């Protein structure tokens with residue numbers, strides 16, 4: 001559904017800082033569902049191919065393009081912080097795909113907290129624990145992994161939580177698309193975060209104040 005018309009604040013290229021540290025643009029499908037992050041170059045490609053259906057962000061970035069041989073003037077392209085992409089640029093299948101499981105996103109999902117002792121630790125002191133150990137047929141999937149400190153992981157060893165008498169403090173779950181997008185980008189703009197927060201699953205531990 002198309003959101004109501006809104007006014008976006010204009011941010012010039014000069015205010016954006018170095019090219020490699022510019023914010024990513026959040027893309028949506030034409031149903032308004034969050035899809036993926038793209039670089040501003042990619043966003044400009046969507047604009048230039050007329051693939052942007054509408055925009056929904058509160059910020060607009062202006063970029064200077066090449067100089068036109070015909071007019072001698074430099075082109076300027078404006079890109080919004082949240083854009084919906086038309087047609088085949090989005091595959092509906094990808095919206096249903098399970099996000100890839102990486103330690104970084106797993107530790108984020110569990111808020112850097114050991115699922116057995118509750119210790120909140122730095123990434124370097126955390127491990128991926130398979131609730132049902134791989135040696136007992138457990139899978140390496142979101143539903144069978146939790147964050148654990150090294151001590152707890154070692155103590156549990158190749159046992160199930162019941163065998164090790166170590167109860168889980170929280171249950172594993174599969175992050176949805178919006179949560180995964182939040183977990184996978186460290187540099188999210190306020191309007192993008194507001195948008196994604198409305199698409200979080202009820203059990204999400206992504207509690208952003």
Ligand SMILES: [Zn+2]
Nearest residue numbers: 114117149152
């Ligand atoms: Zn622990």
